[in-house]
Amino acid sequence: MNGREQYVAFKAILVKEVLRFARIWIQTLLPPMVTTALYFVIFGRLIGSQVGDVNGFRYMEYIVPGLILMAVITNSYANVVSSFYSSKFQHNIEEMLVAPVPNYLILLGFIGGGLARGLAVGVAVTGVALFFTPIPLHNLWVACSVLVLTSVLFSLAGFINGVYAKSFDDISLIPTFVLTPLTYLGGVFYSVAMLPTFWQSVSLANPILYMVDAFRYGLLGVSDVSLATAYAAVVGFVAGLFGFALHLLNRGYGVRA
Amino acid sequence: MIPALSLRNLTKVYKNGVTALHGIDLEVAPGDFFALLGPNGAGKSTTIGIVSSLVNKTSGTVRVFGHDIDTGLAAAKACIGLVPQEFNFNIFEPVVEVVVNQAGYYGIPRRLAFERAERYLTQLGLWERRHDQARMLSGGMKRRLMIARALVHEPRLLILDEPTAGVDIEIRHSMWSFLSQINAAGTTIILTTHYLEEAERLCRNIAIIDHGRIIENTGMRQLLNRMNSHTLVLDLVNPLDAVPELPGFIASRVDDHILEVEVSRDVNINMLFTALSARGIEVGSLRNKTNRLEELFIRLVGNKEDAA
Numbered sequence: 001m002n003g004r005e006q007y008v009a010f011k012a013i014l015v016k017e018v019l020r021f022a023r024i025w026i027q028t029l030l031p032p033m034v035t036t037a038l039y040f041v042i043f044g045r046l047i048g049s050q051v052g053d054v055n056g057f058r059y060m061e062y063i064v065p066g067l068i069l070m071a072v073i074t075n076s077y078a079n080v081v082s083s084f085y086s087s088k089f090q091h092n093i094e095e096m097l098v099a100p101v102p103n104y105l106i107l108l109g110f111i112g113g114g115l116a117r118g119l120a121v122g123v124a125v126t127g128v129a130l131f132f133t134p135i136p137l138h139n140l141w142v143a144c145s146v147l148v149l150t151s152v153l154f155s156l157a158g159f160i161n162g163v164y165a166k167s168f169d170d171i172s173l174i175p176t177f178v179l180t181p182l183t184y185l186g187g188v189f190y191s192v193a194m195l196p197t198f199w200q201s202v203s204l205a206n207p208i209l210y211m212v213d214a215f216r217y218g219l220l221g222v223s224d225v226s227l228a229t230a231y232a233a234v235v236g237f238v239a240g241l242f243g244f245a246l247h248l249l250n251r252g253y254g255v256r257a
Numbered sequence: 258m259i260p261a262l263s264l265r266n267l268t269k270v271y272k273n274g275v276t277a278l279h280g281i282d283l284e285v286a287p288g289d290f291f292a293l294l295g296p297n298g299a300g301k302s303t304t305i306g307i308v309s310s311l312v313n314k315t316s317g318t319v320r321v322f323g324h325d326i327d328t329g330l331a332a333a334k335a336c337i338g339l340v341p342q343e344f345n346f347n348i349f350e351p352v353v354e355v356v357v358n359q360a361g362y363y364g365i366p367r368r369l370a371f372e373r374a375e376r377y378l379t380q381l382g383l384w385e386r387r388h389d390q391a392r393m394l395s396g397g398m399k400r401r402l403m404i405a406r407a408l409v410h411e412p413r414l415l416i417l418d419e420p421t422a423g424v425d426i427e428i429r430h431s432m433w434s435f436l437s438q439i440n441a442a443g444t445t446i447i448l449t450t451h452y453l454e455e456a457e458r459l460c461r462n463i464a465i466i467d468h469g470r471i472i473e474n475t476g477m478r479q480l481l482n483r484m485n486s487h488t489l490v491l492d493l494v495n496p497l498d499a500v501p502e503l504p505g506f507i508a509s510r511v512d513d514h515i516l517e518v519e520v521s522r523d524v525n526i527n528m529l530f531t532a533l534s535a536r537g538i539e540v541g542s543l544r545n546k547t548n549r550l551e552e553l554f555i556r557l558v559g560n561k562e563d564a565a
């Protein structure tokens with residue numbers, strides 16, 4: 001395929017992916033807004049008022065970045081894992097496999113879909129948050145780049161989960177038992193500095209901590225870990241997962257008998 | 258002339274150890290209307306799957322219009338339009354999007370894709386249903402949707418894996434004339450089907466595959482000429498209580514009103530009627546027991562079964 005044809009093919013996959021989640025927005029865009037509103041009411045308003053300031057911010061403000069990022073992570077992941085798995089389940093992935101579109105574009109198309117849903121949810125959740133508290137913006141570039149990289153990273157992770165999944169159970173296993181715990185323990189609701197030294201070092205093994213922290217730096221300007229470490233970790237993970245996902249696709253793992 | 262499809266010593270062993278193809282060789286000329294026949298589990302879909310790169314081959318070579326799938330996969334894919342045996346579109350997508358998206362994966366710009374989608378969906382009688390989700394179509398309509406989808410990039414080789422399964426007679430006939438037109442316009446077609454009348458009517462060349470081996474590969478006419486006898490079924494006007502003596506024919510009684518007679522190719526049917534008249538047997542109507550190809554097919558595949 002020449003460059004123009006590749007562009008057309010990529011756009012076709014991306015548009016299809018975006019339409020897929022947009023068509024079922026009640027399942028894809030609305031729930032994170034409702035959940036986030038609940039978090040703000042319960043943790044921000046009711047409990048937060050008893051907690052006092054964290055790193056110089058009201059508790060409500062302190063948890064905003066983490067809540068936004070949590071929604072982005074969950075939704076990017078969910079979008080790609082369910083889209084890829086269902087296209088495998090219904091066999092419509094074959095529509096792409098029989099066509100001359102290169103595998104890296106198939107991968108980019110699915111990642112693009114996850115990114116689009118991640119960002120759409122990110123914006124929606126930010127809108128909800130603004131009802132509860134003003135949100136400062138310390139560094140736009142850091143905030144945006146961390147948001148995009150995180151979304152891409154978890155879209156890739158969702159893709160890999162979708163490739164390995166053999167049943168609908170398999171697509172909820174990782175989100176429930178790995179993703180959710182790591183997110184909750186990734187400093188969304190607290191500063192790691194509040195933990196005992198031992199648990200601080202354990203927390204540093206959690207990649208989500210770096211993203212939450214970097215994103216919080218982008219909005220609030222406060223952080224627990226170094227920004228460079230955070231970027232290095234995220235970019236490293238994105239590159240590694242991309243290579244691995246492409247390898248699986250080239251081998252036809254789970255899609256070609 | 259470069260063949261539309263050339264398979265050399267193609268084998269497939271599935272992960273569960275099933276050997277679906279034991280080294281098959283096959284050549285399909287450009288412009289041909291080719292039948293790939295065989296009983297359930299013979300390896301037809303496996304062969305088609307490998308050609309369309311949905312199944313990894315174990316060994317052997319596949320060339321599509323000269324493009325080897327090991328070295329020129331994208332070029333080979335661009336030549337092929339596939340109508341698979343199982344429905345494989347997203348059932349929640351509107352009909353027109355199924356076709357337009359497929360065009361996109363071949364790099365066809367959206368505007369052109371819409372024009373072609375309109376043309377093929379109209380020809381296949383689905384344009385009125387274009388905004389319906391694909392799941393709302395009937396089984397026969399879903400098959401036609403897959404045909405429209407396979408044609409949207411105007412492939413040189415159209416491969417149809419049982420396209421008429423579950424399609425009513427009227428639609429089947431219109432599909433036949435549609436496929437004949439496409440073929441007459443230059444598209445090479447490979448068809449699998451269990452309706453042998455369909456293969457006999459449409460196809461010029463034929464391969465029969467059984468247990469992963471090609472057991473017959475020849476012209477349709479040559480194959481049919483090879484039949485040295487066929488069976489006629491006679492509906493009798495008056496009941497008959499014993500098998501009559503008909504010199505030169507092998508007759509058997511199905512019930513008291515039906516007689517089956519095997520007629521060899523070099524015998525004139527008039528002789529049969531002379532013999533029947535001589536015995537005062539009146540024949541109300543007459544038909545072939547099965548379609549000719551069907552009779553041959555059963556013998557070919559059946560013999561193989563006995564040998565195995």
Ligand SMILES: Nc1ncnc2c1ncn2[C@@H]1O[C@H](COP(=O)(O)OP(=O)(O)OP(=O)(O)O)[C@@H](O)[C@H]1O
Nearest residue numbers: 257271273275277296297298299300301302303304
């Ligand atoms: N994914 C698979 N894994 C393991 N074995 C398979 C797979 N697909 C097909 N087979 C086996 O390979 C053999 C050939 O199957 P194939 O689907 O090619 O037959 P077919 O000629 O298309 O039959 P039908 O007329 O029933 O469609 C069968 O024994 C089948 O069970």
Ligand SMILES: [Mg+2]
Nearest residue numbers: 301302303342
């Ligand atoms: Mg089959």
